[in-house]
Amino acid sequence: MQDWEVSILGVRGSVPVPSKEFMEYGGNTSCFSVKIENHVIIFDMGTGLTVLGRELIKQKIMRFDILLSHLHIDHLLGLFSFQPLFCPEIEIHLYGRIGLEGDIRKLLSPPWYPLGVEDFSAKIYFHEIEPEKNFYIDKFQVSTIKGNHPDGSILYRLDGDVKSFVYALDCECDKKTFLRLSEFACGSDLMVWDSYFIQEDFKKGWGHSTWKQGIEIVHDADIEHILMAHYNSDYTDAFLHEQEKIACEDKSCIFSKEGMKLGI
Ligand SMILES: [Zn+2]
Ligand SMILES: [Zn+2]
DSSP states (O other): OOOOEEEEEEOBSSSOOOSGGGTTTOSOBSEEEEEETTEEEEEOOSTHHHHHHHHHHHTTOOEEEEEOSOOOGGGTGGGGGOGGGGOTTOEEEEEESTTHHHHHHHHSSTTTOSOOGGGOSSEEEEEEOOTTOOEEETTEEEEEEEEOSTTOEEEEEEEOSSOEEEEEOSOOOOHHHHHHHHHHHTTOSEEEEEOOBOGGGOOTTSSOOBHHHHHHHHHHHTOSEEEEESBOTTOOHHHHHHHHHHHTTSTTEEEOOTTOEEEO
């Protein structure tokens, strides 16, 4: 059975932090990919997408499926320097909330950006999806639920014959959300989790969670591993090291670092 290769390209929330004291965990905003044979499914277009775009061109991958959690700018910034947009032989499929196409067209226009969607040579397709509905990318089933986040977000679950991957960023875990998420992610192999806050810094209504809440869900929902991500842009490497030491006493826990690849 083929491994699914999960690549970690961007681990920060809110803004990129390309400074020395953030480089070990990484300074790019949210971007992850799952490679299954020749399929590459990408989650979010934070600044980590720039590096991924270069890699995938080298690997001669011709089709990209990009699932967007929501349109807050930290999840879109990588689009502005995504080289595959300039390759006529490449197909890019973008999936996101209702209104996605109009919103992306607005963003890719003056005065925010000098080029529009029609100026790129890649073939771009928009797929607007209603959360709670399922669809397929090739033979892989994609399920979705709504996240608890200002302006909304979509959480994704990708299922193959025997493996499954959950992407749950930008979601505040209150009691109701805990139950919904636990059911949604039940039995999955790996869940990418919103660890924007530590418990002491948690701010109600900001739409983010803590690593501790993630570990509680893992045990409730029988998830194999949890990958902490979307770190607060104030949390330095030294600070995250300390948190990792405590959190990883639980063997399900992994703190994501840019450049890391995991097999599931
Ligand atoms: Zn975010
Ligand atoms: Zn957000």
